[in-house]
Amino acid sequence: MANVSRVLSVVVAGVLGALGAFLVMRAQPQALPDTPALVLQMREVTRLETLDVSLYKKVVFSPEPKASDALWKDVVHWAAYSLRTPRGRAIVFADVHLGYEFQRIDASSLQVRGSQVEVVLPPVTVQVELRPGETEIIDSNLNSTETTQLLELARTAFEREARGDVRLKERARQSAERSLKALFLSLGFTEVHFVDTLTRTTAG
Secondary structure: OHHHHHHHHHHHHHHHHHHHHHHHHHHHOOOOHHHHHHHHHOOOOOOEEEEEEEEEEEEOOOOOOOOOOHHHHHHHHHHHHOOOOOOOOOEEEEEEEEEEEEHHHOOOHHHEEEEEEOOOOOOOOEEEEEOOOOOOOEEEOOOOHHHHHHHHHHHHHHHHHHHOOHHHHHHHHHHHHHHHHHHHHHHOOOEEEOOOOOOOOOOO
């Protein structure tokens, strides 16, 4: 019985010691990263792609091209004034990427107050990639050089269109905010606010 009592005493002591260590570690607050550390972690995401969309546009440049969309007037005007007898149609496809370059993030973009963090996102970026395999040039009298010029003008028009699309930019922002909020919460922050201007406090 004495041996059993000793064994039980050792077991109980071990359990109490482990429980005490757990409670001490649990009571210690999680160390939150400071602003420079947060900047570095955000910069590790070189360029966060937040929204990818596929678009297409039909362009007619014969016999008398007229721009039905102001964003595409450069395309049809180029055909009207650069070619003697412009003729043809084009169906141009493109992939548009909207995202944020977090390499531009610095300490002036973040503010930490305890377990709260404020974030100012950099301007949204737009990148357009044409899909030549799906683009169709129909009944055209353009040579290869003129076709290349036409496609570059179309790429620029797609970019203008995306930059001016409020709904696309809002969708990209929401996607970026979700990703960054998940990052900050995983680091131990309890509140994440995305703002246009940081709320600076002055020492009083």
